[in-house]
Amino acid sequence: MRRLLSFLLFTFFCCFLEAAAQQPQGRFLTDSIEVGKPFQYALSFRHSSQVDVFFPDTSADFRPFQVIKLEYFPTETTSRGSLDSAVYTLVTFELNKIQTLEVPVWTLTGRDCTAVYSQMDSIRLRELISPDAIDTLRLQTDTQIVPLRRQPNFPFMLLVSLLILMIGTGVYLLFGESITKQWELFLMFRRNQEFVKNFTRFTRDVNGVKGIDNVEKAVILWKKYLQRLERKPYATYTTKEITDNLSNAQLAEALKSIDSLIYGGLASFNTADSLNILREVALQSYRHRRIEIAQATPASSRTYQKSSQNDR
Incomplete structure (x- = not known):
């Protein structure tokens, strides 16, 4: 019975390692982000060299993030299998304090593609304005009326110019x-x-x-x-x-x-x-x-x- 239990635990552990090896690994390359400021997310996938895989491009859904840049790396094949990796430059405009992301990678099996999702990774939104400071803001309940700027009176300006020209001509003729x-x-x-x-x-x-x-x-x-x-x-x-x-x-x-x-x-x-x-x-x-x-x-x-x- 003890040998049977050890064999079952060993088999479960091997299956777990195999499943983990066949799951994409995705993680943020920074621990906190700011609204509207780009940051990077790394995605890698180790798989059998006999399997074709497809990484998401910039048109894929990365909500709550938006992809602004994608950089692929050449496939590395060893005795452990093939390793594909990419780095995505993301940006967010959401205000949630903690934001998570899991990204799918598609594997070609026969005539169909199967989506395999990476482990979910989370990142913290850095607050530049504290809630206490926001609470101290008060909207102005009344505004002062500002008069509109008057447009130039071109006829009057022309009349004044002619008057100055006439006076100047008279002064020159006399003096x-x-x-x-x-x-x-x-x-x-x-x-x-x-x-x-x-x-x-x-x-x-x-x-x-x-x-x-x-x-x-x-x-x-x-x-x-x-x-x-x-x-x-x-x-x-x-x-x-x-x-x-x-x-x-x-x-x-x-x-x-x-x-x-x-x-x-x-x-x-x-x-x-x-x-x-x-x-x-x-x-x-x-x-x-x-x-x-x-x-x-x-x-x-x-x-x-x-x-x-x-x-x-």
């Missing part, structure tokens, strides 16, 4: 010449300030290592400034041509002294005085030009504006 003249004087003032600042920067150190370079840059700046003021190509003039156009004995001596320094390298203690003479000549020309523009007629003012634009 346009004066406004233009004052604007030109303001631009001349700004250019003069810029010239004085740059000229002073170049002439601050004329006896140092870069003294000759600074003097040369100061002379070039001076010629370009005079060219804009006098509307003559002073930048291309030689020293003799400049002195012929500007009859100034001190200017002639100053230019000769500067030429000796730049082209001959003959330093002189009068270099700073010569540069001051150049700056004074430029300032005199600037003051003379301002007086001409202030006293100019509208026609001559327009001629000067066109010449200034060409210089730019």
